[in-house]
Amino acid sequence: MKIVGISGSNVGSKTRTAMNYTLSATRKKYPDAEITLLDLAEYNMVFSDGRNYSDYEGDTKFVTETIMSADAIIIGTPVFQASIPATLKNIFDLLPVNAFRDKVVSMLVTAGTAKHYLMVEQQLKPILAYMKAHIVQTFVFIEEKDFLRKEIVNDDVLFRIERLVEDTVMLVDAYVKIREAKDAEYDF
Template sequence: MKIALLSGSTVGSKTRIALETTALKIQEQFPDYEVNFLDLKELDIEFSDGRNYLDYTGDTGLLVSTLMTADVIFIGSPTFQASIPGSLKNVFDLLPPKAFERKIISLIMTAGSPKHYLVAESQLKPILTYMKAITVPSYVFIEELDFSNQIIVSDDVLMRLDKLVEDTFILAESYQLIWKKQEEQYGF
């Protein structure tokens, strides 16, 4: 199974820390899965200009091809102005409308306060639904106080990340079985 982790901001460190922690949990539990980490802070991503995603090259081409070939995607996003960052929205704009069809997507949100708990529900999930994603119903929300010295110090958050990884792969493996059974009915 191909897994992509996308840190959706060009600034800050908490979202990346959360995704790195998640990547370690995935590699511990599923060592045979191919895991790709994409950090927008480290990539030179072009602005979407409406062309086909296959026409992008360089880091932009790497980003879109990794997302399009992944079976499971973990998206990490900080909360800026009660919404997702423009850099993450640009990623979605680079992709075709059905880019996430048959992909399982999990969300990890970071924010400075609990006031932005519903940004994933009101801002991110509608975009992913439009793009045909199958989103894991629960997501992990991490506040400023859950970090100290560049690590997650909240046992509750670490347990919720464990549960998110577990739920994600149960859902992904279940859907793959369903899709395989469905395709076998066609007899091609």
């Protein structure tokens, strides 16, 4: 199983910290999974100009092809101006409309306050649904107060991260079985 974690901003440290915890929990619980972190701060991405994702070069091609080859994607995003960052939106723009078909996508969000809790429901989930993702309905919302010195200090957040990882992998397994059952219906 290929799991790709996306740290969806090119600034700040909280989302990357949360993704590090998440992917560490994933590696511990599912050591056979192939896990990749795409921290968008580490890549030189070009803005989408409408080309097919495979026609881009360099970091843009690597990031988009890595996402397209994943079975599961865990998106980590901060909240900027009550919305997702432009770097993450650009990723969605670079990919085709059906990019997340047969992929499970889960989310964790870092924000300064609880005021931005509904951003996921009103903005991120509709984009993922439009792109045909199998969305893990629960997500992890992490506030400023849950961090101290670049560490997560709220045990409830750590528990929710572990649960998010389990839900993501269980949903991938469930959809694999569904596809296998559907494929078995055909004789060729």
